[in-house]
Amino acid sequence: MNKQAQIIAIAGGGSTYTAGIVKALLMKGEDFPVAEIRLYDIDKARQDKVAILVDYVVKTHAPQVKLIVTTEPEVAFSQADFVFAQIRVGQYKMRESDEKIPLRHGCVGQETCGAGGLAYGMRTIFPMIALIDFMERYAKATCWMLNYSNPAAIVADAVNRLRPNARVLNICDMPVAIQRNLANILGVNRYALDVEYFGLNHYGWFTSVKVDGEEKIPQLREHIQKFGMLTEKEVENACHSEPSWIKTFSNTQPLMQMFPEYIPNTYLQYYLMADEIVAHSNPDRTRANEVMENREKKMFDMIEQIRLSDGKVEDKFHVGVHGEFIADVAMSMAYDLRQKWLVIIPNNGLIKGLPDDAMVEVPALLGRDKVYPIQVGNVSHFYQGMLQQQLMSEKCLVDAALEGSYEKALQAFTLNKTIPSASVARQILDEMIEANKGYWPELK
Template sequence: MNGYKIVICGGGSTYTAGIVKDLIDQKDELGIRELWLYDIDKERQDTVAVVVKAVIDDLAPEIPLHVTVDPKEAFTDANFVMAQMRVGGLKMRIQDEQISLRHGVVGQETCGAGGMAYGMRTIFPMCELVDFCEEYACKDYWIVNYSNPAAIVAKAMHKLRPNARILDICDMPVEIEARMAEILGCELSDIEVDYFGLNHFGWFTNVRCKGVDVTDKLKEHVRKFGYISEASLNDALVKDPDWAHTFKNAATISTLFQDYLPNTYYQYYLLPDACVEYMDINNTRGMQVVNGREKRIFDASAALKRGEKVDLTQFYVGVHGRFIVDVVKSLAHDLRHRQLVIVPNNGAIENLSDDATVEIPAYITDRGAEPVRVGKIPRFYKGLIEQQDACEGLVVEAVIEGSYQKALEAFTLNRTIPSARVAKEVLDDMIEANKGYWPELK
C-alpha cells in the first residue's frame, strides 16, 4: 500500500484540527494514505471530528478520514501514531490547578503538584497505547508522543516499555525559538539552538541565526523584554496577559542567571512565589481553555452541523503542529532533521546519570533519535536537574509500586512545594481527587 496510515490518539483534543491542517500542508512530502482519529471519549471526539472533516474537505478532500473509539480499528497497520492524550480531561486539569492553589503552591498542568498528579494518571494509559501498537500496528510503527507531562511519561516508558518505538517531544522549546525568530526578524527555519535539561526544565546555551551566533544579542533583549519583540509587547499585554507575565518572568530569570537563556517553564520552579501570587484560583489556565479554545471549537462544530460557514483558520495557529509533523516526516523519510527531543541521557550530558531523561538536540532518523553530545554542565544547573529528575523518577516508582512514601518523597523534592508538611497535605488531597485514575497508594 502506498502512503502512511496516521493515527491521532486523543482525537478529541482542541489542537487536532490545527495538527490535521499541518499534516495536509505536507501531505505530498509525507505521503498520507489515510487519517484516523482515536479517543476514548466518543462524544467529544465526534464533536471535534466535525471541524476536522471540514478542514479536510476544504484542503484535501482526497484524504480519507476515519473516526473510532475501537483500538483495533484505529491501530491496525498504523505507521505513525501521534499521541496527545489528556487523561481525566480538562475537568481534572482544573481540579489539579485549584487543589494546588488552595495550598498556596503552583497550580499548573505540567509543573509542580498538578504535573505530578497528571503524570500519575497518564503512565498506565500510555503503556496501554504502546501495547495496542505492539499488537496491531505495523512492525516499524512510531509513536510520536507529546502527551503531557512529557518528562514523567517518557521516564515511565523507558522503564516500563523500553523496547517501544516511541519518540517523546515537546513543542515549548520550538515555540520559544519562534519568538526568538520574531525578535531577530528572521524565519524559524533560520534558527538553530544548543540546549540541555529536562522537559520544561532546560536552558538554551547557544543560538545561531543562519549560522551566525546571536546568543549575546538575544540575552540582552530577553533581559529587557522576555521572549517577545519590543513591537509586540503592548499587543501581548492586551491579548494574553498570562503570556505577557510569562515573558516578564523570563526576563527576571535571565537577569538573575546570565549563563544561559531559560525555558519559560522555569518560572514555576525558580519564581514559584511570584507565579502563585499572579494565579487566580477562580480563573485558572484550564478554565481559560474551557472558556476559550474549547468553546470556539465546540461552537464551530455546532455551526457546521447547522450548515453555516465557519472560519477554520482560527484553528491554524502556532508552530505546535508544524513541529510535530516535521518530526513525523523526518522519521518517515530519514531526513535527519535536528530537533529537541526527550531521550535517556546515556552519557550525552557527561556529569548526569545515564538514566536521567533529558531534553537535548538530536538528529531524527528512520531509526529514531541520534542525540547530540552536550558535555559537562556547571554545578548549579546540574544540581537543579538532578533534583527534578529524582522527583520525576520517584513519581514513576510511586505509580509502579503503589507507594505512598515515594509519592510523598516526590512531592517533597519538587521545588514548587515549600515543605514536607505542605507536600503531604497536597498529596492527600490529590489522592482523594484522583480516585479511579491513580493506583491505590499504600
C-alpha cells in the same frame, strides 16, 4: 522520488489540538503524503464533535485522504505508520483540580509543573502503556509513536522503564514555541534557527542560537533582559489572545536578569519564581478555566457553525507550532531526513553527571529507524543541581506509581522545588489522592 503515503493514527482524537495537527499534516502536501487519518479516543461524544471540524479540514485541503473516527484500538492502529499520542487523562476537569489544589496550599498550580504535574503524571502512566501495547499489537512493526502527552518527562521515564524497546519518541512543542518567539525577535523564520539545548522536559536552557552560523545569544540576552521573550511591538500591544501567555513570556525578563548565561525554558518560572507566580495567581480561576472559556469554546463554536453550514471557518483557527512540530518530526523519520530537532531520550552520557536512564531533552538528528543525539557534555554546578533535584522528584513519582507506594509519592512531592516542606507536600498529596480516585493506582 515517489514517497509512500502514510497512515496516521491520532490517539486523543477529541483534543482541541487535533484539527490543527491534521491541517499541518495536510499542508505539507506531496512532501509528506497521507493516505489515512484515524482519530481514536475513549470519549466518543467529544471525539465525534471534534471530527466534524477535522472532516471540514480534510475536505478543504485534501479530500482524497480517508478519515476514520473510532473508539476501537484495532481499527485505529492497524497497519499504522505513526501514532500521534496526545491524551489528557481526566480531561480539563482534572486539570482544574491539579491547578487549584496546590494553590489552596500556597504552592504553584500548573498542569505539568509542581504538584499538578506530579498528579497528572500519576494519572497518565498506565493509559500510555496501554496505548503502546495497542500500537505494538496492531500497527506496522516499523510504526513510531510520537508522544505529546503530558507531563512528558514523567511519562517518558515510565515508558523507558516498562517498555524500553518500544518505538516511542517523546516530544514537546514548548521549545519550538520559544524558538518561534526568538525568531520573531531576530526578524527571521524559526526554521532559520540552529539551536543547542539541554535539560529535562519543561526544565532546560538554550545554550546557543545561531542564524547562518552567527551566534545570536548576546543579542537575544540583551533583548530579553529588557522586554522578555516578546518583540517590542508585542510588549506595547499585549497582542496575544491569552494574557497568561503574555505573562509567561514576560517572566523570562527577570529570569534572564538573574541568570544571564543561557536562555531559559519559560516553564522555569514555576521553579525559580514560585512565590511570585503564586502571588499573581487566582486560586478560583486558573489556566484550565482560561482554556475552557477561550480555546475550547472557540473550537466548539466553530464545530456548531460547520454543523449549521454557516459559512467558512478557516480564518478562525490557525496551525500553530504544536501541529507543525509533530508533522516535521514525523516527516524526518518517515523519509530518513535526519533533521535536527529537540527530543526527549535516555541520557546515556549525553549530559555528564546525570544517570544514563534520565530522560533528557536535547537536540538529535531524526532518521527512519534511529535517533542520533548530539552530545551536551558537562554542565556547571547550578544547572547540575537543578536537574538532579527535578529528576529525582520525577523518578520518585514513577516509583510510587509502579510500586503503589504512598511514601515514594510523598518523597516526590517533598523533593519538588515548588513545594516548601514535607508537611505541605503531605497535605497536597492527601488532597490529591481524594481528587484522583479512579485515576491513580492505590497508594499504601
